[in-house]
Amino acid sequence: MLLHYHLKDFTIKETEDWLALNKPSGFLSIPDREGKEVSLKSLLKDKYGNIFTVHRIDKDTSGLILFAKNETAHKHLTKQFEERKTKKIYCGLVIGSPGEKNGTITQPIAEHPALNGTMMVHRKGKEAITDYEVLNDFGIYTFVQFQIHTGRTHQIRVHMKDMGHPIVCDPLYGDGKPILVSSLKKKFNLSKNEESEKPILGRLALHSHQLSFLEQDGKMITLEAALPKDMSATLQQLSKWKK
Numbered sequence: 001m002l003l004h005y006h007l008k009d010f011t012i013k014e015t016e017d018w019l020a021l022n023k024p025s026g027f028l029s030i031p032d033r034e035g036k037e038v039s040l041k042s043l044l045k046d047k048y049g050n051i052f053t054v055h056r057i058d059k060d061t062s063g064l065i066l067f068a069k070n071e072t073a074h075k076h077l078t079k080q081f082e083e084r085k086t087k088k089i090y091c092g093l094v095i096g097s098p099g100e101k102n103g104t105i106t107q108p109i110a111e112h113p114a115l116n117g118t119m120m121v122h123r124k125g126k127e128a129i130t131d132y133e134v135l136n137d138f139g140i141y142t143f144v145q146f147q148i149h150t151g152r153t154h155q156i157r158v159h160m161k162d163m164g165h166p167i168v169c170d171p172l173y174g175d176g177k178p179i180l181v182s183s184l185k186k187k188f189n190l191s192k193n194e195e196s197e198k199p200i201l202g203r204l205a206l207h208s209h210q211l212s213f214l215e216q217d218g219k220m221i222t223l224e225a226a227l228p229k230d231m232s233a234t235l236q237q238l239s240k241w242k243k
Contacts, residue, residue: 017073063208089210
């Protein structure tokens, strides 16, 4: 997928120490165990030689991800993530309308004993803390901002499932169903060239939006990754539908 792009197309900011990118959905941050799929890190290695993983985001999540360009920067940045000194903001569409418009979810998360690669809320799991705030409630779906204070695998997705409002189009923790314009528009006709309707949003509706961290000189840096076109277009359609 990304082979058709140039890295500069989704570079948010680059310094001599680090590189921040707006990762498209459906693309691995770092190579998986099989190593068959192209990852963002492997593309960066081709360009920079040495590149260091600071943190990662799920394959199907889009948005901001940070890589270090040298060992000193890597040590400095990963320490902040480990000590929870970074500020990580995500946004996403959830199914339904949460009763409370903001709150903090503190359910511990553990690996599912039977379903490989899946996580679950479990009292003996690891600490997981997610703040959420409703940005726009459309009734059928709600646009929510999340701040995660821990970095558990699939944390937001697991917490929202547990709350009864899974992330839209989540095949693991929700119904996996895409959003179609025909479900929002009364007068919807396929164009003559189309045999079936393409979803307006056909992937996990979760985006890594903002990251704040300290530079080595103590300066606070806040970076933002713009919402992808599919999520922006969906929000526009939902706003029209709500009216």
